[in-house]
Amino acid sequence: MNPFARRAALAAVTAIAAGVMLAGPAIAQQPFPSKPIQLVLPFPPGGSFDPIFRTLSEAAAKELGQPIVIMHKPGAGGVMGTATLATMNEADGYTISVMHNSVIRAPLVQKVNWDPLKDFTYLIGLAGLTTGIVVAADASWKTLPELLADAKKRPGAVSWGNVGAISINRIYGERLAKAAGTSFNMVPFKGGSEAFQAVIGRHLDVYGDPGFGSQVQGGKVRLLATFTSERLKRYNAPTVKELGYDLVIESPVGLVAPKNLDPKIASRLTAAFRKAASDPAYLNQLELFDMQPHVIGGEEYLAYAKAQFAREQKMLADIGFKPE
Structure with a gap:
């Protein structure tokens, strides 16, 4: 290769390398989200959660500018699907899941290799289930x-x-x-x-x-x-408590991501779902299935989870429950 050709080739390689170096930060700084988000629903299709979270996801997708795809992963009473996030090595915001109290309770009633209080990023609490x-x-x-x-x-x-x-x-x-x-x-x-x-x-x-x-x-x-503290307005059914049994169930549901999620991405997701939680179609679904809207931020939801874990640990000890 003559000297002129050699210099031309070297210049081309240098230009390509410089281009890659410049492109790297641009890719890294690509705004979130830049692709569809998966929402794990830990129950089979056809239940009450299906239309509720499908409607919520449609509203949140408008805020995020990307589709939110529902992924049904049933098993272990609604624990297995959410638990898959606890064992993920990386959190990028593109996989989130419904969280509920059975997941928080799981280590108290069976052997698991994850911690519900440490292995998730709590994004938002959404509503309370009515039993x-x-x-x-x-x-x-x-x-x-x-x-x-x-x-x-x-x-x-x-x-x-x-x-x-x-x-x-x-x-x-x-x-x-x-x-x-x-x-x-x-x-x-x-x-x-x-x-x-x-x-x-x-x-x-x-x-x-x-x-x-x-x-x-x-x-x-x-x-x-x-199992509510007061009668539901829609029905003329008594509460278990007013019939003489002091049993009231509080069972909120919300959304989590794998642990160590970038706080900026977490805030983006929380804001989108907080706004989606006021969508009329979603609120209609909550009413249809007698769920009570109760929106709280990620930190407050985590604080609830910690307190609930302690309450249930005591309750299970009081009734002599032995883990499987």
Whole structure:
């Protein structure tokens, strides 16, 4: 190669290298988000969470300028899907998940290799679940006292379903039975859609979980009582507490990302979902499924999770629960 050609080749290589060096920071500084975001929904399709979070995601996507894709990852009573984020090595904001109390409780009731208080970035708390006790519309029990009286005559004969074997709703169902001097045949389900089909088809006697609104309003199931502090305005059903059992379930849901998420990205996601949480279509879905809107920031949600973990640790110790 002659000297002129050699100098020309060297100049070309230098220019390419300089271009790569300049492009690197530009790629690194690309604004978030620059591609679709995955939202893990840890329950099967067809349950109450499906339309609620689909509507919320559509509203948040408008704020973020990128699609939010729902990824159903059911398993372990809604714990498995969220837990996959706890073991991710990197947090880039492109994978987030629904968080709920069964995930926070998981280390207290089974062996897991992650910590719900350390292995997630808490983004936002969104709403509170409302737990009800329902039976088929044509079931013989018209009230909760009737149901409990029958169960007391036949301990273990009445079947009681919940989503997951370790949910707070399962635990409170057991506590209610114990307080009434009886026991239920506890049946875990993967999702609410499957459980409601079982109740309506008379394959399951009782279902004690959230998401009952549309089924009650459609006349397919009868609401006997709720685990709320006060009666729901929409229904004339008593609370478990007013019937003499001091049992109230608080069960908020929100969103998390893997740990160590860049605070700027976390703030971007929180702001988008906070605005989306005021979207009328989303609020209509909450009302349809009797969920109460309650928006809190990531730090406040983490503080709640820590306090809830401590409360449930004490409660499980008080009732003598042994981890699996």
